Amino acid sequence: MRSLGLLAITTGLLLTSFHSQAQLVSESDDESKLYAETKQLNQFFRRFNGEEDEKGNRYYAKDKEYRSVNLRKKYLPILFDKENASLSRDLKVEFADQVLDKKNPAFLNFHDNNWFAEVNTIFMLKGKAQPFTLYLQLEKQNDGSKWVIYNVYSPYLAKYFDRDTSQTKNFLHPMSHELDFMNFRKAFDHSEEVAAYTNKDYQSDQVSIFIYEIKNGNLKFQTVTSLNFHLFQLDGWYLQLSEFNRPGYNRGWLISDLVKVNNEEKGLLKSHIMHEK
Numbered sequence: 001m002r003s004l005g006l007l008a009i010t011t012g013l014l015l016t017s018f019h020s021q022a023q024l025v026s027e028s029d030d031e032s033k034l035y036a037e038t039k040q041l042n043q044f045f046r047r048f049n050g051e052e053d054e055k056g057n058r059y060y061a062k063d064k065e066y067r068s069v070n071l072r073k074k075y076l077p078i079l080f081d082k083e084n085a086s087l088s089r090d091l092k093v094e095f096a097d098q099v100l101d102k103k104n105p106a107f108l109n110f111h112d113n114n115w116f117a118e119v120n121t122i123f124m125l126k127g128k129a130q131p132f133t134l135y136l137q138l139e140k141q142n143d144g145s146k147w148v149i150y151n152v153y154s155p156y157l158a159k160y161f162d163r164d165t166s167q168t169k170n171f172l173h174p175m176s177h178e179l180d181f182m183n184f185r186k187a188f189d190h191s192e193e194v195a196a197y198t199n200k201d202y203q204s205d206q207v208s209i210f211i212y213e214i215k216n217g218n219l220k221f222q223t224v225t226s227l228n229f230h231l232f233q234l235d236g237w238y239l240q241l242s243e244f245n246r247p248g249y250n251r252g253w254l255i256s257d258l259v260k261v262n263n264e265e266k267g268l269l270k271s272h273i274m275h276e277k
Helices: 042-049 069-079 089-099 184-189 191-197 206-215 263-273
Strands: 115-125 128-141 144-153 219-231 237-244 252-260
Touching: 042 069, 069 089, 089 252, 144 206, 184 191, 206 219
Parallel strands: none
Antiparallel strands: 115 128, 115 219, 128 144, 219 237, 237 252
16 A cells, blocks of 8 residues: 655756746756655645745744745745646646735645545455545544545446436336335346436435445455545646656656636536546
């Protein structure tokens, strides 16, 4: 299982010079000053917000450099995956302009619930390895918080929840009650089409089946294969964070995807990520 710990995050220049609010790092800057032993994901949040210095020492609200615009300008470029060609310079400039706006700067909140983890795993089910994706959110508990599973997806389970009634003529006749619903036998003899008999608002609940299979000993956890985080906290933007273990400075937890989205599009994107129909 992959560790959530991070290797050192430093990098050469992702961006040379922005002729705007987003002018972040120039070639004259000493990249050695930007190194950090980023061992926890929440350090990504602190770097994005400008809440720690170049050596990883925390800044607090009373500190002069806390959330300093200049510090954030230094950090922001090295928080992107520079090998991702789809993260264009223009897109990053526009993003930086909004995030670093002097009148209305944008920050990330580790304890905000408008972000979630996507954990891709392998479970053994009836002797066969099956992929399961678990979606987790932080939930408040007393004075702290905890990660909780709030959605699950697996191709193995999805096929049992397909409610495509367009190709079937199966239904319970409206006079079925006069037969004491004895036509249940016909309905339940074809288990692959049983979802066709549910109401139009029926939604599959893979979490319940997932828990059921674990409690019955049919599902055994094996390993985590990959981990991503999806952030919808920033107005007008979606960010994906991924971990990169590779040579060089541009590694650790980085922004692997950046998309401009409005509120309606955010809802559609969330549904797409979680394989919801």
